[in-house]
Amino acid sequence: MVLFLVGVGLNNEKDLTLRGLELIEKADKVYLESYTSILSPGASIINLLKEKKLIEADRKTIEENCDGIIAEAKEKNIVLLVVGDPFCATTHSDLVLRSYEQGVKVEVVHNASIISAIGCTGLQVYRFGETVSIPFFEDNWRPKSFYDKIKSNLERGLHTLCLLDIKVKEQTIENMMKNRPIFEPPRFMTINQAISQILAIKEEDNSSLLSQDSLGFGVARVGSEDQLIVSGTLKELIHTEFGGPLHSLVICHPDLHLVERRFFEINKKK
Amino acid sequence: MVLFLVGVGLNNEKDLTLRGLELIEKADKVYLESYTSILSPGASIINLLKEKKLIEADRKTIEENCDGIIAEAKEKNIVLLVVGDPFCATTHSDLVLRSYEQGVKVEVVHNASIISAIGCTGLQVYRFGETVSIPFFEDNWRPKSFYDKIKSNLERGLHTLCLLDIKVKEQTIENMMKNRPIFEPPRFMTINQAISQILAIKEEDNSSLLSQDSLGFGVARVGSEDQLIVSGTLKELIHTEFGGPLHSLVICHPDLHLVERRFFEINKKK
Numbered sequence: 001m002v003l004f005l006v007g008v009g010l011n012n013e014k015d016l017t018l019r020g021l022e023l024i025e026k027a028d029k030v031y032l033e034s035y036t037s038i039l040s041p042g043a044s045i046i047n048l049l050k051e052k053k054l055i056e057a058d059r060k061t062i063e064e065n066c067d068g069i070i071a072e073a074k075e076k077n078i079v080l081l082v083v084g085d086p087f088c089a090t091t092h093s094d095l096v097l098r099s100y101e102q103g104v105k106v107e108v109v110h111n112a113s114i115i116s117a118i119g120c121t122g123l124q125v126y127r128f129g130e131t132v133s134i135p136f137f138e139d140n141w142r143p144k145s146f147y148d149k150i151k152s153n154l155e156r157g158l159h160t161l162c163l164l165d166i167k168v169k170e171q172t173i174e175n176m177m178k179n180r181p182i183f184e185p186p187r188f189m190t191i192n193q194a195i196s197q198i199l200a201i202k203e204e205d206n207s208s209l210l211s212q213d214s215l216g217f218g219v220a221r222v223g224s225e226d227q228l229i230v231s232g233t234l235k236e237l238i239h240t241e242f243g244g245p246l247h248s249l250v251i252c253h254p255d256l257h258l259v260e261r262r263f264f265e266i267n268k269k270k
Numbered sequence: 271m272v273l274f275l276v277g278v279g280l281n282n283e284k285d286l287t288l289r290g291l292e293l294i295e296k297a298d299k300v301y302l303e304s305y306t307s308i309l310s311p312g313a314s315i316i317n318l319l320k321e322k323k324l325i326e327a328d329r330k331t332i333e334e335n336c337d338g339i340i341a342e343a344k345e346k347n348i349v350l351l352v353v354g355d356p357f358c359a360t361t362h363s364d365l366v367l368r369s370y371e372q373g374v375k376v377e378v379v380h381n382a383s384i385i386s387a388i389g390c391t392g393l394q395v396y397r398f399g400e401t402v403s404i405p406f407f408e409d410n411w412r413p414k415s416f417y418d419k420i421k422s423n424l425e426r427g428l429h430t431l432c433l434l435d436i437k438v439k440e441q442t443i444e445n446m447m448k449n450r451p452i453f454e455p456p457r458f459m460t461i462n463q464a465i466s467q468i469l470a471i472k473e474e475d476n477s478s479l480l481s482q483d484s485l486g487f488g489v490a491r492v493g494s495e496d497q498l499i500v501s502g503t504l505k506e507l508i509h510t511e512f513g514g515p516l517h518s519l520v521i522c523h524p525d526l527h528l529v530e531r532r533f534f535e536i537n538k539k540k
Binding site: 009 | 277279280283284285286287288289291292354355356357358360363364366367370371378379380381382383385386387389390392394395396397398399400401402403422426428492493529532533536
């Protein structure tokens with residue numbers, strides 16, 4: 001039997017591919033990565049699957065139950081639905097690897113991912129350097145490696161796609177201590193929070209590469225009917241309201257190509 | 271009315287999304303980018319569309335007839351089917367831009383692209399630097415900018431995705447002179463050719479960053495049922511037979527992470 005990793009794309013059940021849908025229909029059991037619940041009409045995928053034995057699982061659960069899922073896939077056809085493209089998270093790479101090692105066949109259904117869909121800004125996808133993830137700062141934890149990577153991309157004339165943190169299934173310390181399975185509502189980092197974290201690090205950095213006058217694109221709900229793309233300086237974007245999740249941010253190299261420049265002008269905050 | 275840019279994904283008609291299929295069914299006219307004919311079962315998309323007024327067009331035709339397509343989209347719902355994700359080619363960015371400028375609404379259906387699907391190698395997609403395109407060398411034209419970019423990524427600890435050249439609708443000089451609309455069969459660069467071009471440039475370069483001992487992944491027909499992924503040194507991969515199109519090549523930073531290393535070992539040429 002086979003373990004199918006099926007990408008569900010960026011928004012809703014209509015982003016499934018025909019092959020993905022076919023596999024779900026034939027599957028013996030379907031796992032749904034709980035990140036999907038944060039997607040615009042998350043419930044729609046669940047409706048689609050209502051006749052299936054559907055298990056919603058966060059990445060941690062998938063990681064911890066890795067061997068269980070692989071054992072099932074020896075007997076049954078198992079589908080794991082993953083937001084975007086299945087290989088864009090390390091968790092799933094590890095699952096695939098262990099399956100190989102245990103002789104379980106794995107098939108992947110690729111789908112749209114923000115990594116390539118970010119081309120919707122009109123910036124050339126080949127002109128992006130390393131992608132960075134911006135984590136929520138906490139009182140005693142303010143990593144700045146993403147900032148250094150953005151600067152390093154700028155030095156090489158490249159744009160940077162910044163993926164913004166998402167927290168699902170968080171527990172308060174009290175609930176954790178008392179072992180109560182009560183979880184906080186999912187939260188996602190807004191473009192505004194991401195920029196404010198970047199500018200907070202900037203305060204301790206004298207380089208002129210990155211500042212509140214740097215150019216960027218804020219993108220929200222890419223690929224959905226109410227997607228929003230706004231270009232501007234970071235100082236402008238920090239005051240722009242982007243609405244619901246998911247948000248991503250691009251820091252542009254200031255020397256935009258001709259076509260890129262025209263996209264930038266068209267998407268400017270009105 | 272609307273100009274819909276619909277990504278068709280990496281392989282065949284089953285890679286269309288439900289939303290993409292719905293738009294095709296409702297469209298007044300459908301343009302099919304002729305690159306699709308190079309995809310594994312290219313004909314299958316054409317079958318799917320047999321009742322539609324379907325126009326196969328290469329990128330040059332789309333570029334030259336840009337204003338014609340936009341004029342149509344003022345009156346009708348037009349779908350342009352694009353291999354992979356619609357924004358991964360500059361041609362389409364320009365089409366979108368001109369549509370905006372002429373007040374024509376554009377909607378995009380994103381899909382899988384090699385830019386993110388390359389995660390199937392097990393390499394971390396966030397650890398890729400700038401993507402490069404390797405063009406067919408000609409007698410008097412041997413650009414080496416892709417080589418410098420690969421080295422620059424290596425210096426920063428990053429992998430490089432190399433997209434390999436495709437030629438469609440080429441004419442012989444004779445046919446061109448006599449204005450005969452006879453085109454050569456499409457050709458695509460193999461992984462073997464790409465490596466041989468890289469090593470040809472290497473001969474004039476003393477740097478130790480890149481050599482025939484560099485590590486790479488050759489990938490063919492990603493996402494299809496007969497996809498092939500092989501890892502090895504460039505010296506090994508240059509002698510590997512990868513079969514039909516499309517091919518892509520990854521040059522790895524030699525310092526692979528733990529999970530990456532395991533994928534490399536598993537995919538090694540037997």
